[in-house]
Amino acid sequence: MTVPPTYHFSELGSQAQQMSKNCGNERMAMILQCVAVGSMIIMAGVAASQVLRDAFGPADYPQGRGRSR
Numbered sequence: 001m002t003v004p005p006t007y008h009f010s011e012l013g014s015q016a017q018q019m020s021k022n023c024g025n026e027r028m029a030m031i032l033q034c035v036a037v038g039s040m041i042i043m044a045g046v047a048a049s050q051v052l053r054d055a056f057g058p059a060d061y062p063q064g065r066g067r068s069r
Contacts, residue, residue, distance in 0.1 A: 013039040 013036045020032035 012036075013043070 016032045016036035016039065020029040020036070023029045023032060
């Protein structure tokens with residue numbers, strides 16, 4: 001595994017998949033696959049929230065999501 005660590009979350013999934021293919025340890029390969037899937041799920045959620053924000057506009061909560069007065 002000679003790939004340097006990435007600092008861009010959007011690149012983490014593909015990089016973890018590549019590292020799991022080149023890893024000789026089966027347990028480490030499974031962990032890296034979980035990291036890849038998890039980061040792809042997070043990025044899909046971020047993209048979905050951005051689409052909803054663009055479609056409907058930002059939600060304005062004057063007091064946050066707590067009690068309204």
